[in-house]
Amino acid sequence: MSSILTNTSSMVALQTLRSVNSNLMKTQDEISTGKSVATAKDNSAVWAISKVMEADVKGFKGISSSLSLGESTVAVARQAAETVTELLTDIKGKIVAAQEDNVDRAKIQTDIAALRSQISTVVGAAQFNGLNLVDGSQTTVDVLASLDRQANGTVTTSSITINAQDLSIGGYVASDVFSASTGGTISTDGDTFVASLDQGGGTDDITIANGGTWAAGDQVSISIGNKTATYTVTANDVLAASSTDDLVAVGLKNAIDALGISNFTVDYDSGTPGELVFTNNGAADLAVSGQFKNAGSGGLGVLSTVDVSTASGAAAALGNIESLIQTGIDAAAEFGSAQSRIDIQNKFVMKLSDSLKAGIGSLVDADMEEASARLQALQVQQQLGIQSLSIANQAPQNILALFR
Numbered sequence: 001m002s003s004i005l006t007n008t009s010s011m012v013a014l015q016t017l018r019s020v021n022s023n024l025m026k027t028q029d030e031i032s033t034g035k036s037v038a039t040a041k042d043n044s045a046v047w048a049i050s051k052v053m054e055a056d057v058k059g060f061k062g063i064s065s066s067l068s069l070g071e072s073t074v075a076v077a078r079q080a081a082e083t084v085t086e087l088l089t090d091i092k093g094k095i096v097a098a099q100e101d102n103v104d105r106a107k108i109q110t111d112i113a114a115l116r117s118q119i120s121t122v123v124g125a126a127q128f129n130g131l132n133l134v135d136g137s138q139t140t141v142d143v144l145a146s147l148d149r150q151a152n153g154t155v156t157t158s159s160i161t162i163n164a165q166d167l168s169i170g171g172y173v174a175s176d177v178f179s180a181s182t183g184g185t186i187s188t189d190g191d192t193f194v195a196s197l198d199q200g201g202g203t204d205d206i207t208i209a210n211g212g213t214w215a216a217g218d219q220v221s222i223s224i225g226n227k228t229a230t231y232t233v234t235a236n237d238v239l240a241a242s243s244t245d246d247l248v249a250v251g252l253k254n255a256i257d258a259l260g261i262s263n264f265t266v267d268y269d270s271g272t273p274g275e276l277v278f279t280n281n282g283a284a285d286l287a288v289s290g291q292f293k294n295a296g297s298g299g300l301g302v303l304s305t306v307d308v309s310t311a312s313g314a315a316a317a318l319g320n321i322e323s324l325i326q327t328g329i330d331a332a333a334e335f336g337s338a339q340s341r342i343d344i345q346n347k348f349v350m351k352l353s354d355s356l357k358a359g360i361g362s363l364v365d366a367d368m369e370e371a372s373a374r375l376q377a378l379q380v381q382q383q384l385g386i387q388s389l390s391i392a393n394q395a396p397q398n399i400l401a402l403f404r
Contacts, residue, residue: 035364063145070144106235109309141161168300219233224264229252234289249268262296
């Protein structure tokens with residue numbers, strides 16, 4: 001039956017053409033974006049998975065940066081440990097030479113002191129981005145190493161723990177800004193106050209008192225404004241055990257006087273053992289701070305006591321140097337192992353990121369060869385659909401022939 005009200009053929013042709021146009025639009029979107037799943041509308045489950053994986057890739061990029069920073073820090077520490085070991089080996093050569101009676105031990109001791117100073121310089125400079133792993137200021141340092149996602153979606157991180165090594169010859173036990181009645185300063189009105197610095201930390205009084213535990217090489221430093229005076233305890237000071245506090249206080253006073261700070265005086269109070277009295281007669285406040293440096297507090301602290309100026313001292317030094325060299329070797333080996341582990345983890349993280357990217361691509365990337373073939377087929381179908389619709393639209397006009 002033919003009808004001028006209902007053109008079934010035209011309706012079928014139109015539906016087919018709409019379907020072809022819809023598929024053609026989708027294929028064109030895939031070609032333009034390069035993705036078969038570009039939005040959650042395309043495939044919500046796959047889109048959600050891909051976004052989680054993309055977030056993990058971003059996280060691993062940050063972890064890779066953390067590992068690179070950690071590796072550089074450890075590399076600096078390892079190089080410092082190796083250098084310290086070489087310097088200790090040089091010192092051993094000097095000590096061995098000092099075992100001979102027919103040598104100038106005083107000059108050898110001068111050389112050892114220079115090498116010892118160089119070790120302190122190396123240790124102090126062995127920092128990366130402010131972190132020093134060899135000066136005794138750290139015990140362990142964690143380097144972010146991985147991002148772990150559980151099956152339930154919980155995300156945790158894991159780290160590589162680096163054991164710091166103490167290669168310092170002497171460490172600062174404490175640093176204290178004096179908090180006397182003036183709140184840490186000597187006032188401008190000529191106020192006089194007494195502050196004290198004991199081993200391990202200062203109190204409100206400057207009373208040089210170490211409980212009879214002074215050792216040669218201990219240092220007391222006091223900073224006044226932007227100037228610092230330091231006194232190093234000598235072997236003779238230690239021998240005078242009953243008056244060592246007084247000797248150190250007087251020595252520190254002389255060091256402060258040598259700074260030549262105008263309108264500032266420091267007096268030794270003989271009535272109170274080890275006590276110093278500061279007076280500021282200047283027009284500006286003077287901040288005062290102090291430190292105690294223990295000669296034997298560092299990992300190589302014994303090195304500060306090495307003295308080959310005598311035969312007995314040379315013999316004792318020979319017994320100590322081997323353990324110090326082993327300390328340097330162990331530190332370098334520890335850092336070398338840690339650096340190798342960080343390097344392996346960094347390479348793994350980069351490969352893992354590449355694998356995740358490939359996985360994301362397999363989920364959402366468009367198959368361009370397939371898209372190209374589908375585009376050609378859909379364009380032909382579109383042309384045929386248009387032609388079919390045009391033919392179907394001509395059918396009602398054929399009914400006119402029945403009424404002629």
